[in-house]
Amino acid sequence: MADEMQFDLVSPERSLASQKVTAVQIPGADGDMTAMADHAPTITTLRPGVLRIEGAETAEYVVTGGFAQIKADGVTVLAERAIPRADMTQELLDEMIAEAASVHKSAKEAKEPDSNAVDDAVKLVADMVAMGGEIGLSSQQPSL
Amino acid sequence: MPNLKDLKNRIESVKSTRKITKAMQMVAAAKLRRAQEAAEMARPYAERFNAVMAGLAQSVGDSDSAPKLLSGTGSDDVHLLVVMTAERGLCGGFNGNIAKLAKTRARELLDKGKTVKILTVGKKGRDVLKRDFGDHLVGHVDLSEVKRVGYVNAQEIAKDVLGRFDAGEFDVATLFYSKFQNVVTQIPTAQQIIPASFEADEDGEETGTSTLYDYEPSEEAILADLLPRGVATQIFAGLLENAASEQGARMSAMDNATRNAGDMIDKLTIEYNRSRQAVITNELIEIISGAEAL
Numbered sequence: 253m254a255d256e257m258q259f260d261l262v263s264p265e266r267s268l269a270s271q272k273v274t275a276v277q278i279p280g281a282d283g284d285m286t287a288m289a290d291h292a293p294t295i296t297t298l299r300p301g302v303l304r305i306e307g308a309e310t311a312e313y314v315v316t317g318g319f320a321q322i323k324a325d326g327v328t329v330l331a332e333r334a335i336p337r338a339d340m341t342q343e344l345l346d347e348m349i350a351e352a353a354s355v356h357k358s359a360k361e362a363k364e365p366d367s368n369a370v371d372d373a374v375k376l377v378a379d380m381v382a383m384g385g386e387i388g389l390s391s392q393q394p395s396l
Numbered sequence: 397m398p399n400l401k402d403l404k405n406r407i408e409s410v411k412s413t414r415k416i417t418k419a420m421q422m423v424a425a426a427k428l429r430r431a432q433e434a435a436e437m438a439r440p441y442a443e444r445f446n447a448v449m450a451g452l453a454q455s456v457g458d459s460d461s462a463p464k465l466l467s468g469t470g471s472d473d474v475h476l477l478v479v480m481t482a483e484r485g486l487c488g489g490f491n492g493n494i495a496k497l498a499k500t501r502a503r504e505l506l507d508k509g510k511t512v513k514i515l516t517v518g519k520k521g522r523d524v525l526k527r528d529f530g531d532h533l534v535g536h537v538d539l540s541e542v543k544r545v546g547y548v549n550a551q552e553i554a555k556d557v558l559g560r561f562d563a564g565e566f567d568v569a570t571l572f573y574s575k576f577q578n579v580v581t582q583i584p585t586a587q588q589i590i591p592a593s594f595e596a597d598e599d600g601e602e603t604g605t606s607t608l609y610d611y612e613p614s615e616e617a618i619l620a621d622l623l624p625r626g627v628a629t630q631i632f633a634g635l636l637e638n639a640a641s642e643q644g645a646r647m648s649a650m651d652n653a654t655r656n657a658g659d660m661i662d663k664l665t666i667e668y669n670r671s672r673q674a675v676i677t678n679e680l681i682e683i684i685s686g687a688e689a690l
Contacts, residue, residue, distance in 0.1 A: 263549040264632055266437040281621075282612050295448060296612040297621050310597065319622065321448055321609075330441055330448075331624065332547075 253321050255289035258326035259305055260314060263334045273307035276327045279383075289323045294322040300348070300379040302337065302386055303329060312337035314387065316348065316380075337387060345384050352377045400675065401405035403668045407661060414657035415418055421650035427571070428579070428643035434544075435636040436578065442633050449626055451609070452619050453592070463616075465623040468591035469567045476534075476566035477502060478557065478589075480573045480634055481521030482642040485542040485652075488649035490574060490642055491520040496586040498572045502529055513566055517553060517635075545639055550567060550632030551640035557631075558624055573634040580648050589630050592623060654661040 259276055261269040267338035277286045279301025287294075292303065300316040356373035385391070402610040412617045458679040481491045498521070502512045514529055517537040526533060537553050539545065558568060574582040611618055622689055 260440075262441045264438055264441050264550075264629060265434070267440050285612075292610055293608065294610040294612060295452075297616060297618055316624070319448070319618065320443070328444055330444055391434055 255309065257289040257324075259307075260328045261303070261331065262328070265347070267307075268313070268334050268336075269311065271305075271309070272305065272323075273305045273327075276306040277302075277328075278322075278327075278329070279315065280301060280320070287327050288322075288344070290324050291322050291327075295322065296320050298331060300352075300376065300383050302383065303331075303334070312341045314340050315375055316385065317319075337377055339389060340389070342389050343388050345380075349377065349380045349384070352380050364369075398669065400671055403664060403671065407664045407668065408580055410660050410664065411658050414654055417653040417657060419626050419653060421647055423626070424487075424643045424647040424650060428640060428647055431636070431640040432542075432576070435633075435640050438633060438636055440630055445629050452615060455615060456619075463620050465561070465590055466592050466619065467565075472568050474510070474513065474566040474568070475505050476560065476569040476590075477512065477514045478553070478569060478571045479514060479516050479518075479521045479630075480571065480638050481516070481518035481523065481524075482638070483538075484518050484642075485520060486649065487646035488652075489643050489644035491518075491524065492582045493582070494565070494572055495521050495524040497524065497586060498545070498577055499528060501572075501586060502532070508547050515557070515560075518638075534560075542545065545632075545635045547628070548611060551628050553631050553635075554624065554628035557590070558627060566590075571630065571634050573638045575644075576644060578638040578639050579644045581602045582645055586675065587630065587634070589627055592626055605634070615645070618638055 254273055256272040259271055259273040260267065275282060275286055275288045278296065279299050280296040280300050284301070285296070297319045298315055298317060301314075303313045303315045305311050313331075314333040314335045314337055315329065315333065318330045321328045321330070325345075347390070352373065356370065356395065358376055359373045361367040401502060477498055479494065483495050485491065498514070502514065505512050512529070512532050513534045514525055514532045515535045515537070516525060516533065522533065522536050535556065537556065539549060542549055561569070562568060568588065571587045571589050573585060573587070577583055577584045
């Protein structure tokens with residue numbers, strides 16, 4: 253039996269989960285990572301993706317934006333938006349992709365286009381679409 | 397001497413007023429509970445967020461590369477006051493107190509020769525501030541269609557504020573809202589949100605801001621990503637506190653109104669009975685003196 257650690261998932265509006273887990277798979281901005289007990293203290297930002305926790309119960313959440321704070325004895329994920337995977341619907345995904353596309357549009361149309369902002373937005377849209385594929389919902393890459 | 401019928405009508409009308417204020421009080425009490433719950437649930441996020449930000453700000457804060465949202469623009473000539481009030485009245489001094497605090501601050505700043513811009517959230521605050529500072533109002537966020545404030549609303553306000561900041565419209569932003577203490581006490585509060593100031597509160601320190609973290613990506617990148625979110629988080633916390641305060645203020649205001657209406661009904665009823673007795677006495681006197689004259 254692997255060591256357990258505390259896992260908390262909080263969104264701005266409420267706390268979604270607080271339980272003992274053995275491992276948490278986090279969609280970090282620089283790539284996925286799995287945190288287990290006694291992980292080195294790390295703070296990472298999130299990209300849109302699927303957060304997977306393993307323990308007595310396994311659960312999956314779709315998260316967008318925010319960050320994760322990993323400590324030896326626990327993981328805290330502060331997600332801007334977190335939805336249990338079961339509650340994720342096609343409409344929600346379409347809405348999120350449309351939102352990301354509009355961010356991209358406004359970044360491109362800004363008076364002084366900041367190349368970083370445009371690139372970030374492109375990545376955001378791509379991440380959203382990839383996430384859709386991962387959870388088995390069809391997602392159309394919007395024309396950018 | 398007031399007519400008996402008039403008195404009776406007045407009693408009836410005060411009674412229906414009391415019914416309305418009583419109903420409003422009960423609605424406010426129910427809404428207050430919900431607003432308080434929402435505020436409670438939002439607290440863990442804000443606390444952890446601030447703890448992480450405080451740690452980050454400390455390690456990056458002094459370097460030249462620190463984002464403007466943290467270090468400021470280097471001047472403090474233009475101030476943006478974000479005044480958050482309710483959409484509705486009938487809640488005691490709630491709106492007035494916030495507006496008063498904002499007005500005092502605006503005057504102070506104007507006296508010092510600074511430029512003041514005001515962004516209002518909620519109709520009531522705008523109405524009050526329009527009178528004295530009409531030229532300084534730069535925008536208004538309407539939440540009257542919103543039944544229950546969500547993070548989305550805070551994000552929209554934050555986007556507006558950040559857009560103005562990026563466009564160089566102001567140097568310092570301060571948030572005005574009412575902190576919920578309890579049902580009878582709400583404290584109008586001014587909180588600076590840009591440049592961001594993160595006070596590591598007593599609870600925050602023990603959660604281990606002293607631990608050395610690995611940052612992925614770099615500290616600067618995380619900070620740049622999180623600062624705008626921090627603004628939204630603070631605005632959201634303010635909105636929730638405000639919602640709870642508004643309902644609390646309305647509840648105690650309506651409680652007072654109900655009690656006053658009760659007192660008034662008692663007084664009017666005594667007056668009604670007195671004049672009724674006077675009428676009867678008068679009639680008796682007339683009958684008796686009529687009989688004696690025979």
